[in-house]
Amino acid sequence: xxxxxxxxxxxxxxxxxxxxxxxxxKVESLPSIAVxxxxxxxxxxxxxxxxxxxxxDLNVISLFNVDRHHRKTHFNDxxxxxxxxxxxYVLRYKMFQDDSExxxxxxxxxxxxxxxxxxxxxxxxxxxxMFVAHTIAYDxxxxxxxxxxxxxxxxxxxxRNVTPLKTEIVLADYTLAYQHVLVKGGFNVFPKxxxxxxxxxxxxxxxxxxxTLKHVNIKTGKSKSIISSDGMMVCSDVSRDSKKLxxxxxPNGQPDVYIYDVASAQTKKLSNYxxxxxxxxxxxxxxxxxVSDRLGYPNIFSQKIGSNSVEQMVYxxxxxxxxxxxxxxxxxxxxxxxxxxxxxxxxxxxxxxxTDFIRRLTATGINEFPKFSIDGDAIIFIKNYKxxxxxxxxxxxxxxxxxxxxxxxxxxxxxx
Amino acid sequence: xxxxxxxxxxxxxLVFSGxxxxxxxxDQRAQxxxxxxxxxxxxxxxxxxxxxxxxxxxxxxxxxxxxxxxxLEKDLSSVYFDFDKFNIRSDMQNRVANGAxxxxxxxxxxxxxxxxxxxxxxxxxxNFALGLKRASSVKKALMSExxxxxxxxxxSYGESNPVCTDKTQECWSKNRRVDFKLLP
Numbered sequence: 001x002x003x004x005x006x007x008x009x010x011x012x013x014x015x016x017x018x019x020x021x022x023x024x025x026k027v028e029s030l031p032s033i034a035v036x037x038x039x040x041x042x043x044x045x046x047x048x049x050x051x052x053x054x055x056x057d058l059n060v061i062s063l064f065n066v067d068r069h070h071r072k073t074h075f076n077d078x079x080x081x082x083x084x085x086x087x088x089y090v091l092r093y094k095m096f097q098d099d100s101e102x103x104x105x106x107x108x109x110x111x112x113x114x115x116x117x118x119x120x121x122x123x124x125x126x127x128x129x130m131f132v133a134h135t136i137a138y139d140x141x142x143x144x145x146x147x148x149x150x151x152x153x154x155x156x157x158x159x160r161n162v163t164p165l166k167t168e169i170v171l172a173d174y175t176l177a178y179q180h181v182l183v184k185g186g187f188n189v190f191p192k193x194x195x196x197x198x199x200x201x202x203x204x205x206x207x208x209x210x211x212t213l214k215h216v217n218i219k220t221g222k223s224k225s226i227i228s229s230d231g232m233m234v235c236s237d238v239s240r241d242s243k244k245l246x247x248x249x250x251p252n253g254q255p256d257v258y259i260y261d262v263a264s265a266q267t268k269k270l271s272n273y274x275x276x277x278x279x280x281x282x283x284x285x286x287x288x289x290x291v292s293d294r295l296g297y298p299n300i301f302s303q304k305i306g307s308n309s310v311e312q313m314v315y316x317x318x319x320x321x322x323x324x325x326x327x328x329x330x331x332x333x334x335x336x337x338x339x340x341x342x343x344x345x346x347x348x349x350x351x352x353x354x355t356d357f358i359r360r361l362t363a364t365g366i367n368e369f370p371k372f373s374i375d376g377d378a379i380i381f382i383k384n385y386k387x388x389x390x391x392x393x394x395x396x397x398x399x400x401x402x403x404x405x406x407x408x409x410x411x412x413x414x415x416x
Numbered sequence: 417x418x419x420x421x422x423x424x425x426x427x428x429x430l431v432f433s434g435x436x437x438x439x440x441x442x443d444q445r446a447q448x449x450x451x452x453x454x455x456x457x458x459x460x461x462x463x464x465x466x467x468x469x470x471x472x473x474x475x476x477x478x479x480x481x482x483x484x485x486x487x488l489e490k491d492l493s494s495v496y497f498d499f500d501k502f503n504i505r506s507d508m509q510n511r512v513a514n515g516a517x518x519x520x521x522x523x524x525x526x527x528x529x530x531x532x533x534x535x536x537x538x539x540x541x542x543n544f545a546l547g548l549k550r551a552s553s554v555k556k557a558l559m560s561e562x563x564x565x566x567x568x569x570x571x572s573y574g575e576s577n578p579v580c581t582d583k584t585q586e587c588w589s590k591n592r593r594v595d596f597k598l599l600p
Contacts, residue, residue: 164577189576190541211571231548231570234541248541253552253570255545276549278541291542297500298542319500321542333540345537368540384536387583412576413540 019329019350019359019376019396031088033058034067038075039095046126050095053130053177057137057152062398063144064089080110088112091140100124105132109140117143130177147397151373151416155198156380156391157182157191158414160406167412169203171218174380174416175404176391182218190413192235195242196374201415202226202235202245213247227260227267236280236290246270246280246288257290259305272308281325283353289313289330291321300332302353314351316358324379326372328353331361331379333368348381350396361394362401371416382411485598488523492596495554496589499535502549504557512554515596516561527599528563530554532572535588547572554594569599 035055039047051070058066073081075094084090093107103126109117119139121132134152141149156172169183169191187206194200200217211233213226227233231250236257238245245260247267257271257280271277271290276298279291289302292310298321300314314320317334324331331350348361348370361367365385372379379394389406391414493511495504504512519528532547551570559565580587 161576164579165573167576187573187576189574206571206573210569231551232544232572234544236541248545250545250548250570253548253555255548276542276545278545291540293542322540366537412574 019352030063030065032067032086033064033089033091034069034071034080034084034087036071036073036081036084036090036092038073038092041097042095042126046129047095050129050133053133053175054091054093054136056175057133058091058140060152060393060395060402061137061141061146061149062395062400063141063146075106079113091136093136097126098122103129103132105136107136109143128178130173130175134173147377148375149377150375151378151380154374154416156414156416157193157198157201158391159189159191159203159412160389160409161412162409165206168409169201174391174393176406177404182216188214190234192238192415194238196240202238204233204235227265231255234278236278237282239282239285244282246282246290248278248280257288259288270303270305273310279322281323283325283330289323289325291323300330313353314349317349322368322370324371326376329372329376331370331372333370348379348394350379362392367392369411369413371414373416380414380416382414384410481600485523485526485600488518488526489596489598491518491522492598494593494595495550497550497592497594499537499588499592500546502546502553504553509557512557513561515554516558516563519558519563519567520561523598526567528558528568529597529599530568530570531577531595531597532570533577533591533593533595534575535591536575536578537588544572544574547574550592550594 035051035058037047037051048070055066055068058064067087069083071081071083073092075092080087080090088111090110091107092110093105096104098104102122102124105121107119108115119136121135123132131153138149138152152174154174156174157169158172159167159169161167165187167186167188168181169188171180171182172178183203189204189206191201191203194202194215199219200215202213202215205212205214208228210228210230212228213233213235214223215226216223229249229251231253232248232255234248236246236248243262245262247258247260248255249258250256254274256269256277258267258269260267270280270288271292273292273294276293277290280288281290283289283302287302287304289300291298292301297319299312300320300323301310302313303310313330314332317336319335320332322333329350329352331348333346334349335346346366346368347363348367350359350361351357361379365383367381367383369382370379371381378396381392381394383390383392383403389409389411390403391406391411393402492515495508495511498505530551532551534543534547548570551572555568555570558568575591578591580590
């Protein structure tokens with residue numbers, strides 16, 4: 001009996017943090033929260049937009065049952081509104097414009113008649129208000145002592161096809177509510193953040209004589225060419241310290257994975273198969289995973305840098321043509337049906353390099369371009385369903401997916 | 417309390433310092449307008465007689481070159497491929513052979529650019545690589561017909577250059593193709 005208990009205990013510990021196991025939480029067990037608006041500046045349209053964004057963010061942090069009623073009250077009222085008296089938490093905020101026309105937000109979180117958290121925020125331009133809402137959600141998540149959601153404040157960079165051979169590279173928040181076009185008018189694909197601070201990025205220009213990798217500093221607007229290759233050039237991954245890149249290049253029409261040292265500008269070929277080897281991702285400092293068709297169909301493999309031996313990572317799915325890594329986890333895109341054009345064609349799956357579990361993350365539509373958040377808490381991906389392009393967020397530990405549609409164009413690629 | 421307020425303001429400022437007005441847009445259209453041909457024509461009209469006649473010669477020769485190239489490109493039919501495949505189908509062999517004949521004959525002065533394209537099923541790198549392998553198959557076939565390797569360049573556009581945007585199988589099959597383009 002004791003042995004059995006010890007076994008169960010060890011089993012419980014070893015799988016407690018495994019993201020490949022689905023967590024099904026009871027909705028009714030989540031605490032309730034209501035939001036009260038005490039704004040004194042700005043028109044109703046703007047107040048409504050901010051309220052909706054904040055409620056959406058509170059839903060995405062997946063810690064509360066969020067009440068959707070937009071109720072207005074005075075910031076300094078000591079008690080919560082009558083309608084909200086049964087709520088576990090009430091978030092009350094006040095937006096006001098100061099003399100320099102900056103947007104100020106004061107907020108307090110009320111729990112059982114007590115103010116448990118107060119914060120103040122200020123930004124110079126009100127059109128980036130959604131980033132304040134994301135920061136508020138981040139701070140409340142921190143207060144609730146839930147695992148960090150650093151990703152909610154980060155910026156998304158994506159390319160979209162506008163017309164054939166014309167694309168735009170766009171900076172956005174994770175909900176696509178804020179959008180700022182960074183590069184337009186050309187044919188530019190595969191944008192990739194160059195570092196953790198997100199102050200510069202790489203992208204591929206297909207307007208040059210040969211596909212060329214370019215680097216742009218967002219703060220200065222300075223653009224420079226890094227390296228060119230006949231046929232194909234993509235920056236697939238940037239190492240955590242930003243010093244090494246994994247590139248796909250194809251001199252002589254043969255796509256292979258290369259490692260590029262930013263300081264010395266030296267490249268070294270890593271993959272050696274005569275078919276397609278693309279989409280290199282750093283698993284750790286010594287190992288990469290990549291997509292290869294060496295078995296006659298695309299699948300995910302790993303390889304030690306400097307070694308020629310290759311290990312198959314995925315044994316499920318007929319065609320696994322894209323992947324992203326974080327720690328021991330690999331998320332990959334898989335074509336499941338043998339009918340190439342059925343409605344339910346591409347889904348995302350999660351595996352761990354330490355266990356044999358496979359978790360299916362999506363169910364309908366074309367789901368592709370998975371990318372882990374910087375903290376591994378969430379996965380961002382592109383969903384194309386019935387000619388609508390969206391960005392999706394999967395909260396791994398909460399078993400929830402959220403979709404944010406793109407207003408026009410088709411998403412080509414993105415980074416987070 | 418004051419500390420919390422100040423730290424949150426500082427943090428908010430840090431977060432938004434990157435999204436402020438100082439993100440300049442790299443606008444490539446500006447550069448493209450500069451190379452537009454109309455500008456050259458207007459310039460050649462204002463210069464002196466001798467210069468303008470030289471310019472006209474230059475213009476007419478490059479014009480005829482471009483017309484010649486455009487006409488020849490009409491003779492070069494796109495090569496189509498099966499889903500997820502990059503081998504040349506038997507019904508496409510004639511098009512490749514014809515391409516080789518044009519490349520060695522009327523178009524022998526030009527470089528041949530092979531543009532690989534895919535259908536909309538996937539925007540990832542693998543799809544780009546598939547487009548490239550299609551271009552590479554055509555390149556190998558042209559070389560075996562005697563076209564010099566140094567005259568052929570390749571590029572893949574993935575799914576970004578569709579000729580048809582309907583959601584039908586027929587349409588997708590038109591997008592899985594290699595186009596021939598001529599470069600001076």
